[in-house]
Every structure is written in structure tokens, then in C-alpha cells.
Amino acid sequence: MFAMTASNNYLERHSVTISNQTMKFKIDLRLAFAITAILGLVASLTTSCSTPTYCKKSAAAPNTLTQAESAAGWQLLWDGKTTDGWRSPKSDEFPANSWSIADGVLTVDPGMTNGEAEGQSGGDIITRKRYANFEITADFTTTPVCNSGIKIFVQPNLSPIDKLTGKPTGVGSAIGLEYQILDDERHPDAKLGRNGDRTIGSLYDLIPAPKDKKVMPVGEWNHARILSQGKHVEFWLNGKKTVEFERGSAVFRDAVAKSKFKDIPNFGEWADGHILLQEHGSVVSFRNVKIRELPN
Secondary structure, three states, X not given: OHHHHHHHHHHHHOOEEEEOOOOEEEEOOHHHHHHHHHHHHHHHHHOOOOOHHHOOOOOOOOOOOOHHHHHOOOEEOOOOOOOOOEEOOOOOXXXXXXXXXXXXXXXXXXXXXXXXXXXXXXXXXXXXXXXXXXXXXXXXXXXXXXXXXXXXXXXXXXXXXXXXXXXEOOOOOOEEEEEEEEOOOOOHHHHOOOOOOOOOOOEOOOEOOOOOOOOOOOOOOEEEEEEEEOOEXXXXXXXXXXXXXXXXXXXXXXXXXXXXXXXXXXXXXXXXXXXXXXXXXXXXXEEEEEEEEOOO
């Protein structure tokens, strides 16, 4: 507004005169400046989005809470700076390898293993606290041939299972319900499982995300949302619901029976569990990891 006023004051004293042999045209540039200002306002409005939970331009700085979020009970699950509140599923310590923190971003980089070496470097990380009823949001970026995930209801006391046989194994990712993170275009896992239930946004190996889901290009931030209240669970990706199910329902148990988790008693029906960020042999980054606990 100040810039427009200053420009108007200037233009009241100046004009541009264009002449030819027969007539003179006097152009008041105030109209041009007004049009420019209006176009600038429109452009600024279009940088906001109708679903601000995954808009790339947010008014809030990364890894902070707005007043509205604080009032609604949200907390930072990762503080954006330290490893506080997180540990390895295998010990009380945070992994010494693979995980790094820089510029408000938590990155797992276990080395060039093309997303195949599940939990074989630094390993997964889990929250120190267990949760039962909650809503989680997180931003994440993928890399080519990426494979990772966000797990809920994680049970670190259960042995990991072999990805092919489903039998207990000494090496692998901790057991829980997984929100799949994957480079669908390049990683072979996207074509395995049943009906696409290993693609991004799916309940891994159990329920597929729709094919028309919105996925940001590799290297850009995606927004995940997970809601768990009682037996009801929802997965969201970039503002669109991808999966909805009832833990312990006939449909859920049928999906488990057809999955690699079929030999784990009461799989996915635990009363509570940890939240997990997965190390699966791929470079993946996270930020804005937030949670609010909900009533049952």
C-alpha cells in the first residue's frame, strides 16, 4: 500500500506524452500501476492453497506450532533440532549411524542400498512414548527408488519378519502397522503384494491406496496424516484419504490372513504402541512431525 501511494504521488507530478503529426496522447500511468498491484495481490493469494495441511508455502516456520494447533492439543513429535523423545527399537539409545539432523530436517541415509537393506544400518527409530488414540501429521520427501514408512502401534518386543517368507528373523524393521512411503515409479515393491498394497499411502501389504492419489515429485515435500481413534484408522496423503479401516474387523483380519503378517498373533490389534520412522536402505527426509492425543 505504501508503494502504491508513493507511486501515485510521483505520477501526479509526471506523465508520459506521446505525439505524432496530428494528435497527442497523454497516458496516466496510475492505471498501469493499479493493474500491476492487483495482479500482484492475486498472485500472492494463489500461493496459498485450499488444503493448507500440505501447502508448500506455509505461514508457520517448519517444526513449530501455530496458536491454533497449540490450542487444539498438538505437540511436536520431533522438535526439529535434537533426538529427544526418540530411540532405537533395539536399545534405549538413538542410532549412532544413518540418521542426521540439519536445517530442521531429519534424514535417514543408510548408504546406497537401493531400498533393499531393511533396518541393516542404523535401523529404525521409535518414540519413547507409546500411543493409543492420536492424530499424526508429517512432511516427507522421497528419493529415486526410495522405500520407507511411518509405522503405528509398533511392538519392539516382537521379532522382525523376513519380507519373503514372513518368518521371524534377527534383522529387519520393527513390527507395526505401516503407512508406506515408496517411489512407486521405480521401486519394484510397487508391483508386489496384492492390488498395489505396497504403494505409497497404502497400509503396507494389507490395503492399497487408490491409483489416483496425489503424489509430489521426487524431492518435493509430501504431507502424511494418520488418524487412529479406538479401532478406527485413516491414512491421508496430500489432503486425500488413501486408506480407512477398523482394526480387528472381519475385513481387516482377512487382509492380515493374506499378508506376510499372517503368522503374528493378533497382528495390528494391540492396545497401544510406539510411532516409528523407518530405515529401509533409502534416503528419506522428515520434518513437521506432529501429534495430538485423542479421547478413545
